Amino acid sequence: MAASDTLLRLRYRFVPDRLFGELLTKSWIDNVIPALALVATVLIMVWIIPGFLSVGTFSDLARQLSEFGLVALALTIVILSGGIDLSVGSMFALCVLAALVSMNVLGLPVGVALAATLATGIVCGLLNGVLIGYLRLRAFITTLVTLVIYRALYDIIFPRVASAIVGSMPVSPTWDLIGFGSFHGVPVSFIIFVVIAVGAHILLSRLRPGWRLRAVGGARRSAYNAGINVKLTVCLAYVASGILTATAAFLFSARLGSTGADTGIGMEIAVLTAVVLGGVSLGGGRGSVGNAVIGSILVLILTSGLIRLSMPGSVNQLILGLVLIAAVLFDAKWVKNRGKLLNKVYISPTYLKLAEQKARDENDVLAVNDRLGATQLIGLGQVEGPEDVVLDRDDNLYTGTRHGTIVRFLAPDYARSEVFARIGGHPLGLAFAPNGDLLTCVGGMGVYRVAPDGKVAKVTDETNRSLLSVIDDSRLRLPDDLDVAPDGRIFFSEATIRYEMSEWAVDALEGRGNGRLICHDPKTGSTRTMLRGLIFPNGVTICRDGQSLLFAETWACRINRYWFDGPNKGKREIFLDNLPGYPDNLNRGSDGTYWIALLGMRTKTFDLAMRKPAFRRRMARRIAADEWMFPNINRGCVLRVSASGEIIDALWDQAGENHPSITSTCEHKGWLYLGGVSNNRIGRVRIEGADPEWTSQGDYWGKR
Amino acid sequence: MSEATANPGPRLPTLLKSQEGIVLALAVLAFALFSFLLPSFFSAGNLLALVRSVSILGILALGMALVVIARGIDVSLIATMVVSVSWAFVIARSGYSLEFALLIGALFAITAGVLIGSLIAFGEVAPIFATLAAGSVIYGLGRTFFFTLEMQNVPPGAGWFSLIGKGRVLGVPVTVVAFAALCLVLHLVLSRTRFGWQIYAMGNNPAAAKITGIAYRPMVVAQYAISALIAYGAGLILASSASAINARLFNSTMIYDILLVVVLGGIGLNGGHGKVRNVILGTVFVGILLNGMTIMNIDYTIQNLVKGVVLLLAIVIDSLVNPRDEQTSQQGDL
Structure with missing residues (x-):
């Protein structure tokens, strides 16, 4: 009896049961699983593909990430607002066209070309934003339709300017620097991406517009009751998506200098996979820039790994689809059950032994009396x-x-x-x-x-934080x-x-x-x-x-x-x-x-x-x-x-x-x-x- | 509650105010306009061709309508269609009898539908994401393991099979007859059977449907299985009339055409209302539109743009006529 008691006492003293529940209360726990998935994917790729971790791969990956990641950020912002933007792929294609026409065909300066590209993105985003924010259309179906419309516009314009784009090369050192330049071995486009990502992170997590965005995505009605202009916030989310996609398109144009008929096709599925895989919840309100970046790296490593293994495109499509299903399934179950799990495991009782009470007789000092029975009551x-x-x-x-x-x-x-x-x-x-x-x-x-x-x-109302406390x-x-x-x-x-x-x-x-x-x-x-x-x-x-x-x-x-x-x-x-x-x-x-x-x-x-x-x-x-x-x-x-x-x-x-x-x-x-x-x-x-x-x-x- | 349930039996004035009425008026207008302006439009041959060309779209739209009425959506229809039919042809060509191969194709379609439905019903994934991802998976699976060529011809020596697409019953193409028959069946199912009523209940208020004891999850699975099977049937008719099936249809705008038919016809994406006649109306209108544009020799890319803009307008009107119910719409319900 005594020995088992001692064991019990030691077990509850040294096994930190409570940590599991406390970890679940942390908001960063949402990021842990995508991060682990990323590490696992990288390890598998390194194991399967020899020379996967070369400097060349990194620089290549960094340039792709800066474009893909920006589009992922765009989608993240929209999803945080409780919507979705499937038109990013077509919007991307239109913006690429705008950039290339400005640079190659019209020979405008880089600044003007950037402005034209951003303007294209803003117009596209604004259309989505007005339709979804102000007219209260369903985000999914609306952006699906604008996907078709923007794509049709691209298909109409592209054949007419294709030869002109290929025919001339712009002479602009700035343009080349954005496309091919690097700074201490780091591609310039990647630096641009990092700056934008950090800015977006600060905006989303530390500033009022970001909080409003999350509030609207998390609980639309409550946000409205709290006095947030819900319609404007939703509309601006799509405009932001347009701007970020346009920036990505600008970097893409500078890097490749040309475009094809299939630019941006299927991009929405890849980006959606990245974002959901990274841990941005489709329900809205939950997610961060970090999620988007982790997911983007994961998808890029996965696709570039499959290309290195010379798999046909259909395998890529199959695997991306499966990963998307798994991620969406996990997201649905995680959001639903996290609270339940937390409720179940948070309470973590431990061993507490109190000494036996000795029996008391009438003369004991603790014997029951009625001296409080006569209390006077106040108030x-x-x-x-x-x-x-x-x-x-x-x-x-x-x-x-x-x-x-x-x-x-x-x-x-x-x-x-x-x-x-x-x-x-x-x-x-x-x-x-x-x-x-x-x-x-x-x-x-x-x-x-x-x-x-x-x-x-x-x-x-505060004291010093304990070093090792999870809470x-x-x-x-x-x-x-x-x-x-x-x-x-x-x-x-x-x-x-x-x-x-x-x-x-x-x-x-x-x-x-x-x-x-x-x-x-x-x-x-x-x-x-x-x-x-x-x-x-x-x-x-x-x-x-x-x-x-x-x-x-x-x-x-x-x-x-x-x-x-x-x-x-x-x-x-x-x-x-x-x-x-x-x-x-x-x-x-x-x-x-x-x-x-x-x-x-x-x-x-x-x-x-x-x-x-x-x-x-x-x-x-x-x-x-x-x-x-x-x-x-x-x-x-x-x-x-x-x-x-x-x-x-x-x-x-x-x-x-x-x-x-x-x-x-x-x-x-x-x-x-x-x-x-x-x-x-x-x-x-x-x-x-x-x-x-x-x-x-x-x-x-x-x-x- | 929607307007449709508030006024049982649409009277003419209310009908004209509803989206359905507007589309009907537009369809009549377009028909008159095209008949007047395009000399080749108003001829028996062209009209028959018109109906025939859109009846495949109509059949697919019937499958989509079933899902949409129950507040779902199935954007994997085309993937299921091309992969199951292509696979059936590959099997038939490798020595098995055509009937056996078609059975395998049907089983594949049903399996795909059941899996998608399970993902939505048991996995609680939003239908749009589930079907979007499933379309990618089904197509990738088909192209990787089942067939390598995009174009799959109808296997030789299948006399009766080619009759589906090219034969006629009393002068009416079999395709049109099939569409009409399916319309009738679905109409009876939706209006006369418990299954149909439960579909409306699920679309009107999913939570209430669950509470009142409808077998919600099996129902969801059944809907997606049926829509996949309908897609397979549409694929067979398509393949039979064109003597081949092209897997690239998956990358085309066909799925948007289906949505266009459903939404234009007046079946709200909110679910809970819409009838077979809405699908017929949408099909006819889209048929007139496409046929007219083709006769006018409008570029395919511009046709896409027109379709997109029309669909967008249809959705705007849909959302104005059937505003989203904040009480029953859920978080993440896009």
Whole structure:
């Protein structure tokens, strides 16, 4: 039994199950499979064809890529907008014709020829754009028809100018440089391509037009509702496609100096294959310049490899078609199932063993009593989710609500309340800074500061990114509780980096150390993570020595002490272990004691489940979230512990009506104020024998 | 809901306002114009030739219409047609009986249709991409493994086979009779059978069709198999009348002509509506157009341009008459 337990523990400690799910959340995962396919194709080609990796191949490939890749970029932009452009091949042919007629027949300067080529592309693209964007035609069928029309135009014009094109050669060094020149061995056309590709990448991923384009492609109706001019965006996507295709045609004309009857025929299938193979999703909104480039290289290597193997054109067609089918099939299945797969595998429970609880008798300090049964209720039905409560020097009571506000109940009877500040998120832990500012950890946002006049300012919402974390943990997702050290540094806990606030119970199911302890120094403005791998760190309170703090690890049912200053700096020890329930916020009390709020009590079944990670994983995969096991938060209590970590008192609500689940306590002038994250009230109960003048602030910061 | 379902039984005024009515008027106009301007147009011989020349297009359009009504599209028709017929001829010429060879060709066409349908039904690939890629695969497969010559002549000693294309029944070419017969069959299937009603249901609202218990995926597979088989039949008639089949048809604009017939006739690409008479109307109109242009001795490339522009106009009108329903159109539905 013990040996198998140890094995289980080691297995969950060292096998990083969670990485699979975390990798799936990354947006770059879409690019991994095309990139692997590219590597595999290159390796196979090198293996089959001797001398495939020669410099000559590269330079040749680079020139082809600059033309093919630009057309692929054109199609990518259109597909990102939720459409498709099959007319690129015919458009390409028309633009080649425009360039060659300008250069060879009319003998215009290169700049004018470029302008003429681009103009041809813009006109062709604009026709597509107006038809699809403004007249709302179906992209596929429309561009299929414009493919025919542009091709017919080409077939009409080409025979009339063919001999004139062949008959004269333009004398232009610039033209030759674009066509044949190279710069330090890199073809000029390839440099042009790289510049355009980088520009397009920045435009698509970093600038507003690109975001709008993706928004329109991803969810047309939502984009419209968000105020994006959908028709214009779609139209411009086709115009951009025309411009990029024209550029490609210009490079092609400069390189070959002639054109044939079959220029651009079948190009749309090859480019479509490249783009889909590269990972641009046909559904729209998903894809990047990188996808297009990877796909283009893949298709070019494939086709040039087949030509090197002297395969007939029909084999090329067959293989391209098969690859396209495979890519489209994979795309359809991937887009559909990625989310499902992520849902299934993201939850990754681990082994967590809690010590056995010893049996308790009636005289035990933890014996159930009814001292919370007589709590006075404050603001019943007026507050939702008062996770933490705190009182200022004028005895006013503050609490955060799930509506994102901080509500103030006015002394002395707390009958009247007002919204003190509106922040957003769900303000959780509260604490006063020495200057009277109210500091709060806002779930989903970060740490905020509220001045006495109610003005809200951000303190911090990010920390340093861990080097090896797959998830971007630099943003704060669920800051939970905070306290201020005597020198003004703010120490706060972040309960989990893997889940949002609404999913805190799922984190309980994992039982892994997903949380951390973070310190913000207002003097330097820096935020640094102090401790990682904590099991749902929750309450934080500074000890009276001013050099150490206590923090609760909820699912581990223990309180730790951590020295952040002084001779023991960096030391961490367990202050109180094997609690009977799940500790939430910690607060200082009178007589050197500490209050611990337990939001729920442990149960034997849940403790057992925590030792069976495979069981919890199976549960998370097979049954609906509503049916999952949940830690017991129906009944909690308040504990009072001495400075040395002994439980000296426990307060229960026997009837379970007023305050069965408690997430926070605050002792103030002989009263104990109670908050609960799922409650609709605040409670207060008289503490027998407590100093009626003791306040937490006065004790910690000194009398005013 | 489309206009067609809102007004059962088209009355003349509504008919004239619909795209169908416009095309009908245009067809009559073109017919009158050509008859008036082109002396050789309005003759029994030419009219018969006209109908005969477009009936193959019409047969193919019937196959396409079946798929389009169910909100699909099949741009692999020509590839299936040329490859299956060419292969059948190659087999026949290598010593097997013609009947056996034709059976193999039919089996190939059905297999291709079933595979394409499965890709769409089970692979959930958009029909346009599936058929676009499948056309390339089928043609590449045929040219690589089944036959090397582009032109495949009808095998010698097939007397009855050449009757299909050249024979006459009561003075009417067999080709036209075949088109008429297929029109009748498809009309009965679409309007009188459960299969036909389900096709309309699938085209009108695919999600609702799935929920109401239509065997959606088998239905999709069946449609593409049928359209492939129809393509094969059209290929046989074509080969019989021309004594050969040319594989280069795959690279021609024939598939656009088929779409032209379907869309011009008034079968919306949204699916869910359209009848056999729409196909007949489209066929006749395209026939008049092509025949007229040929008599006027217009260059083939310019004919292509005219067809393209007419098709574009037809699609514009189609989208204005049958606007896309944002509720049932799906992401990636191009």
